[in-house]
Amino acid sequence: MRYSGFKVIKEALTGHRGWTPAWRDPAPQAEYDVIIIGGGGHGLATAYYLAKEFGGTRIAVLEKGWIGGGNVGRNTTIIRSNYLLDGNEPFYEFSLKLWEGLEQDFNYNAMVSQRGILNLIHTDAQRDAFTRRGNGMILNGADAELLSVEQIRKRYPFLNFNDARFPIKGGLAQHRGGTVRHDAVAWGYARGADQRGVDIIQNCEVTGFRIENGVCKGVETSRGFIAAKKVGCAVAGSSGRLMAKAGMRLPIESHVLQAFVSEGLKPVLPGVITFGAGHFYCSQSDKGGLVFGGDIDGYNSYAQRGNLPVVEDVAEGGMALFPGLGRVRLLRMWGGIMDMSMDGSPIIDRTHIEGLYFNGGWCYGGFKATPASGWCFAHLLATDAPHPVATAYRFDRFEKGRMIDEKGMGAQPNLH
């Protein structure tokens, strides 16, 4: 079924009887060519592109709960490609380009909204670093603009320009950045993959890998053994737990990142804005809620919830930047598990086990990476070679000293 305005009108006039399931609920088959573990954004995107772009057939996505229930279902919806390092920027720019055509591509309105992202500058050193970053972005084919205080004041007159502890001195804008309706990304990919024959199997938990002589033959699941020629893992947040079942230790820690939404408000923010002197970033959803977040709690956790100090820290940042937020109410706070890697950058690579592939370590940048991650992982699964924009995302970069450390924090996952 193809979605369109005409279809909506037609269904409205005929009592909505014609809508069919957005994806099937098939029983698992005994064997697949490729199994993707993880029915989140990355897993579903991988399956979608594998089927659509790489001619894959006999593909299954195994999800232990409901699809889209991981970080694609609980992030702050931002897309951008404003990275500093050459190991990252081409990948995220590829991702942003995919976002730009995504809805037409998978025939689902995920509300990709390129209303821009603005990173504020508060010190001269920050300006130097952002200048380097903005130049790197443009040299990699992305867009960037350095804004003066006056330009920012025009767009955001309500920010604290008067009595700020750390005054705003400028900003780096990426106008093509923005937000996306996060759940719809999972559903759009799921529907697209399903239409191309991918079996999406919910409530199917992988309990182990069948590995014989260093070759992965399939997976043990809560619904029995399923054989596969190739198995790709895309379970960021649970990477450590899953890969341990294959006997692997990862350069990744699991941390909790909290996020927040306010009550619905009439339009407040025209785009995404990031405070540069504290932990606060914010956008506004189409429904009117301010969606905001800050830093991770900072300790290893699988609890999917955090604690008050970080909530307060984020609110402090918010009030420091935008003192008119005082009477806006926080509606809901939640936490997701982040795969915090040792350099803050992801891994898309083969493992030392033949037939077993890994995609993870997305830190808190996984959502914006979803299309490119899916595409590149599909490329790797289909061709056994990394996609040109993801060549740096290797396991061995740590042993070889080729870290991709955007923040320069070293092997300290909670600081990335």
Added chain:
Amino acid sequence: MTQSNRLTAGRIDRAQVLNFTFDGKRYQGHGGDTLASALLANGVRLMGRSFKYHRPRGVLSAGSEEPNALVELRGGARQEPNTRATTAELFDGLEAKSQNRWPSLAFDAMAINDRFSAFLTAGFYYKTFMWPAAFWEKLYEPMIRRAAGLGSISFEPDPDCYDKGFLHCDLLVIGAGPAGLSAALTAGRAGARVILADEDFLLGGRLNTETISVGEQSGGDWAGTIVAELAQMPNVRVMMRTTVIGAFDHGIYGAVERVSDHLAVPPEGKPRQILWRITSRRALLCAGAIERPIAFSDNDRPGIMLAGALRAYVNRWAVTPARDVVIFGNNDDAHRSAADLLARGVHVAAVVDIRAQAKPIADYELLAGAQVVGTQGRLGIRGVEVRLASGEIRRINCGALGVSGGWNPNVHLTCHKRGRPEWREDIAAFVPGPDGPAGLSVAGAATGLFSTASALSSGSKAAAAALRDLGIRARALPQPATEDAPVSITPFWHVAEGKGRAWLDQQNDVTVKDVKLAHQENFRSVEHLKRYTTLGMATDQGKTSNLGGLAVMAELTGQTIAKTGTTIFRPPYTPVALGVLAGRSRGKDFRPVRKTPSHKWAQEQGAVFVEVGMWLRAQWFPRPGETHWRESVDREVLATRRSVGICDVTTLGKIDVQGGDAAAFLNRIYANGFAKLAVGKVRYGLMLREDGIAMDDGTAARLAEDHFVVTTTTANAVNVYRHMEFARQCLWPDMDVQLISTTESWAQFSVAGPNSRRLLQKVVDPAFDLSNEAFPFMACGEITVCGGLRARLFRISFSGELAYEIAVPTRYGDAMIRRLMAAGEEFDVVAYGTEALGVMRIEKGHAAGNELNGTTTARNLGMAQMVSKTKDSIGSVLSEREGLSEPDTLTLVGLRPVDATQRVLAGAHLMTKGTVANAANDQGYITSAAYSPNLGHSIGLAFLRNGAARKGEVIEAVSPLTGLNVDVEVVSAHFIDPEGERLRA
């Protein structure tokens, strides 16, 4: 101004007459009213518009679960959108406006959406608005955004202040209804430290809204007696207007106290609200239960409300939304509402009970086995249609309809740590599961014990049990005689029959049909249901609607409600103002300010200050006539290099390292050797992280065999100290070394320039010989100044000039800068700020924060030879990894523009001449740049691929971001005095 719907009695203060406005119209209410009760008293039923279809809506509840009656409270900078009229305490002069409507609440043009509701079903927007692609941001989205949202903000800074605080107790009792009061009294009498918190401004919970008696007293009076006793106990803190918003780890609860929200303006100096972080040894949830509606055709008209809320308005606030009322329910409690209304003189036109065997408990007409299948009335209900047991339809006129689908225990907080509630078939409700937060128990209606007697006894018993865990003996209270009715309910979620839509989530306009559509499209997991239909995502988080929605889904899937499960309950329990979460950390008070010892003096000089981390440092010192910062900075640089300049460098971190193994310890901390540094000498040191990347640089001065003073960069002072403590305690615990951070103890000034020695000689006591022979470059020592003040002197140089750093006890820093400046007058001494400091260090080619950016190695800095291979030091092993030791790696170089009038820009990228400027050809980047007044042109430091071998090459510095491309020549990073003759002079 008549309060036409005000009844007699109630727990309000009729002597207090309060004036207020709603949508500009004046009304009166009484002390003890909420905005909702006061509006109802004045015959106002229409209070809001729904989110999507802009349907007219009235108040549904009498508490914080309210989905409909949301208003913009107050005006000006204090405007508060989405405020529940049901919890807003009335005060004299209160102003409220309806929201999300245009032009008026009664006539809302956006209600046109309702006409097109067939097209606007759940998730319709995912299926359309995709063509043409560019129209989303330009047309569709702005349209949707304007229509969406609820209230609006003022955009002005919040004029009120907020506080935060920390409380500690043995037992935190959450909720002051019958169970909570009984628990607090039990614990209070046992001598435990108790906090009793309740969101209401009148304690007693449902006791205030019922006609039930407790012992000899009315429920409300009994509550008042208990509260009075608790208030007398020094070990009990009673906190009304305080909502416990969340359960966090290890017995910590967040609570928001609304200190001044019931006042027009907070008293001077007092906060509007306080965020309390309560650390409890045990906690007891006595949060009661929330009534749930039944969905039926057109069940959202103003005047249709929860039956228990109707009862609460009548009993507590002495108001009724109308004089003719119908009650519709599936349980015995609905009948209690009818009886109470009758008792207060409200006409109960009928009680419609879906149960064929239901019995009346008072003198009203009971329509047993019947269902409400429709309602009339556009801006307020006028009547209902009832399908009788006989199959006939009967129309009954009424101005209000009370609906009861049963009560949901308020399990919210038990699920904040991801515990799951359990379904209990006998009471048709979810109750707290076994995996709630450690230390939290539950009593009363929150556990599904709905009678007053069971609430009283369970509260007391649970409190005693919790205290027993802590070793505090408590006796359960004697139980007064009171109501103890069993629960009788037949689960019933929605009426199948009906022409109109049956509303589940009234704020987000989710209907039974929407749930059916979600099911049809395979959004069947409760989480998919929620996210696809937006059920339960409104400001009430589905407190009254979630269960109905998932019950409908359970029906459709044929699964039990228990198996269907709930979505996740997340904090906060009710929405919380961001202001209170930030407390006092806003504006200039966002973070503390660190001031240097010369701050006061610098201020007197008119210095321009800059934030450097938490520090405020003088950036430059403008003199009269200087109109541009560069003039001041150039002057400061030139004067320093020509004669002498003084800069406050106190902000650099200082760590006192003492002990028998101090030298051996530093030898491990620094990549270069420190074991053999002589006493009285300073050495530059480079610290690596364990991953081999440069962490920090600075100097270490050896004051004695067993005593060093390490300096760090300003930015890394805290990190380096922590790192050294880690090494000391965790890596080499048996080294005899002690660390103390002494950054603030010493006011330290750099005195730099050819005349620095002569200047210092005027200040340093004559016993100390400052000659080049006695005190050469990199010497250090403890001295006295100005006739005996203890001080430290280091002959180190960041500027590249003959220079010293002199340190005196901080309290004398102010006097010292004045003395130094006076002593320097004859040399035309200048004070210089961080800008001049930066210019001079770039001229000298010293790396600083811009170069030590966390990705640079010693090799990048041109210091590879400093990393000793003959000793163990942190980072040395991993610094040799192949990716970090490539010969053509980025190396620190100097750059100067080929055309001296052009500017070198930090952040520009470097391209080999003749290549296309793109990422593939990228040769490096400029880290720091400045105008050198000594050289008369701009200069820069850069990391350039294979830089060491490219001296003399002209390359291109490109900055597409700023549109500035400049040809630059690669030169030595040491622009000034490359041989270091000046600093050794």
Added chain:
Amino acid sequence: MIINHPLLGPRDAQEFTYLGDAALIERPDWQAEDAHRQFYEYLYLRDNPAGEHRELWFHEQGDRSWLVVTRNTLTHEITHVDLARDVARAKGRSK
């Protein structure tokens, strides 16, 4: 969170700074044959269990002790707290 400091009793976790896996105490021998490999594993391949985790916390706003905290990463329950220095010595670290 509350960390029960072995010397000071229960303290607000906000006073502490987190580092991670307590195995960071066990720094390899720089002169080992495979020092390069050992340091790589020491620094980059840390324990990350969903369950009991031994981890380092620094009492930055307190007594400046490094602590080894045993905490469950699923529930955040803390079952044991030691001074890291004692743990280090017990593991044979000296000088």
Added chain:
Amino acid sequence: MHDLVAITSLGANAARLDCVGAVTLTEVPDWALASVTARLGQEDACRVALATLLGVELPGPGGMVAGPEVSAFWTAPDQWMVEAPYEAHQDLARAVKEVMGDTASVTEQSDGWCRFDIEGEGLGAVFERLCNLDLATAAPGSASRTAIEHMGCFVLCRTAGGHISVIGPRSSAGSLHHALLTAMSSAL
């Protein structure tokens, strides 16, 4: 004798005094501080020497004691901060070091800190808005380091509920004073 004039941590010539209700907030500039840390293997000797210096038993973790002339509070394992009137102990560290000899490392700290004393009825209400110490149960003589509005401070209970010293980083004296005074106005 040198001729330089000291200023207080708040940058004035005289100590600041503020009152809110019956509670006073006093800047206390005239106390000298020196930290004493036992050398490895010398812990017992250090305790003996320091106890001799104080004239009283050493305080344990979280504690403080006042000797006849100097007092001390515990700051870290085998580490104490010694306090004495500044006038008579302008070079406290040197004097302490002479007593301690090789048993301890001693560091001058008089100028690293600022001290504010808060005295009067209702301190509990003030401090519950400042830091997460349970001062209601803190015995007189308790000494804790904790955070107040992002600043690391020592909080010393000198008498039961009636006299608390806050010793914070000297460079932030202004911010600390502002925080204390604001909490007093808010709570009292």
